[in-house]
Amino acid sequence: MKYETESGSFYNYLGPGCKFCRDGAKMVLFVTGLCHRDCFYCPVSEEKQKNDVTFANERPVLSDQDILCEAHNMQALGTGITGGEPLLVLERVLGYIRLLKDEFGPEHHIHLYTASTPIMEILEQLHSAGLDEIRFHPDMDTWDRLDYSDLATSIEEAKTVGLDVGIEIPSLPRAQQVADFALEHGIFLNLNELEFSQTNSQAMKQHGFSTLNNDGCAVAGSRETAEAIMERCAGLHANFCSSSFKDGVQLRKRLLRTAQNTAREFDEVTPDGTLLYGVVEGEVGGITGLLEQLDVPGNMYECTRGRVELGWWVLEDIAEEIGSVFEAWYEECYPTYGRMVVERIPIDNADAFNV
Numbered sequence: 098m099k100y101e102t103e104s105g106s107f108y109n110y111l112g113p114g115c116k117f118c119r120d121g122a123k124m125v126l127f128v129t130g131l132c133h134r135d136c137f138y139c140p141v142s143e144e145k146q147k148n149d150v151t152f153a154n155e156r157p158v159l160s161d162q163d164i165l166c167e168a169h170n171m172q173a174l175g176t177g178i179t180g181g182e183p184l185l186v187l188e189r190v191l192g193y194i195r196l197l198k199d200e201f202g203p204e205h206h207i208h209l210y211t212a213s214t215p216i217m218e219i220l221e222q223l224h225s226a227g228l229d230e231i232r233f234h235p236d237m238d239t240w241d242r243l244d245y246s247d248l249a250t251s252i253e254e255a256k257t258v259g260l261d262v263g264i265e266i267p268s269l270p271r272a273q274q275v276a277d278f279a280l281e282h283g284i285f286l287n288l289n290e291l292e293f294s295q296t297n298s299q300a301m302k303q304h305g306f307s308t309l310n311n312d313g314c315a316v317a318g319s320r321e322t323a324e325a326i327m328e329r330c331a332g333l334h335a336n337f338c339s340s341s342f343k344d345g346v347q348l349r350k351r352l353l354r355t356a357q358n359t360a361r362e363f364d365e366v367t368p369d370g371t372l373l374y375g376v377v378e379g380e381v382g383g384i385t386g387l388l389e390q391l392d393v394p395g396n397m398y399e400c401t402r403g404r405v406e407l408g409w410w411v412l413e414d415i416a417e418e419i420g421s422v423f424e425a426w427y428e429e430c431y432p433t434y435g436r437m438v439v440e441r442i443p444i445d446n447a448d449a450f451n452v
């Protein structure tokens with residue numbers, strides 16, 4: 098039976114890793130940008146590509162604490178380990194799996210993406226560290242001869258050690274060959290809608306791909322390829338993850354989880370998962386003195402980043418008094434690391450603040 102979502106994804110099977118991801122409850126742990134391959138469609142950003150850097154969602158990782166802090170902030174129920182090629186930094190991967198399992202328990206679901214074909218010894222190490230699921234990403238040049246590749250051995254050995262096993266590739270015209278192989282081996286297939294990114298757009302055009310429409314990055318025809326595969330391969334456990342699902346549903350749900358978990362008493366959480374509040378800039382002691390004079394309760398504001406942030410409705414009430422002495426505005430930001438500002442609205446234009 099095929100299920101479709103309003104954001105264009107469809108599936109006849111969703112593994113536990115995908116279920117957490119769909120609910121925005123899976124942290125993305127990008128362990129390294131180093132990679133031995135050079136896929137023309139590689140979407141990894143310039144900042145990360147071929148660089149040995151680690152990020153937990155948007156947060157740069159300099160210590161184990163950064164990973165735990167990010168996972169707690171979003172109340173993660175699982176983690177997807179990705180790259181680059183994660184197994185180029187095997188010890189780091191094993192350490193992070195143990196760290197997350199120790200902190201959140203065995204039910205914290207961890208999957209690993211790899212473009213390599215690990216041998217039994219490595220698969221056993223990953224499994225005993227706590228890895229739940231492995232997703233292989235075979236080189237496109239080998240798709241027509243996978244039966245005779247190291248991948249077939251790696252897949253069978255991964256099953257033997259007790260890992261859930263699947264293949265994850267972009268939905269490209271020759272993906273049917275991979276689907277037949279996945280069906281033969283009784284493993285699931287995740288097809289990602291092919292997307293243009295800043296780093297791959299030139300190569301994508303050279304390979305004859307174009308975008309589905311002017312305002313999105315999804316590639317025309319990628320969805321149809323996945324539909325045809327699912328129709329042809331009855332019995333294959335498959336999932337097509339659309340570009341709009343990743344940007345619209347999954348990201349929004351993660352933002353909402355993070356916002357609801359990290360909002361201060363005076364932050365308002367929007368339906369999009371952003372935070373709304375007011376800002377007063379100037380000499381902090383002078384601002385807090387004025388707030389006290391105006392009887393603003395101490396739990397309705399915070400001195401942070403060299404300024405004062407407060408409830409937007411509090412600022413609205415005292416806009417005249419504050420605005421005549423200090424710079425003030427309303428602000429909307431993402432609840433993620435770095436708190437990127439989405440919008441700033443002057444206090445004399447409060448009606449534009451659509452809450």
Ligand code: SF4
Binds near residue numbers: 132134180181212
């Ligand atoms: S294997 Fe993955 S990270 Fe490496 S080049 Fe290909 S798409 Fe990029």
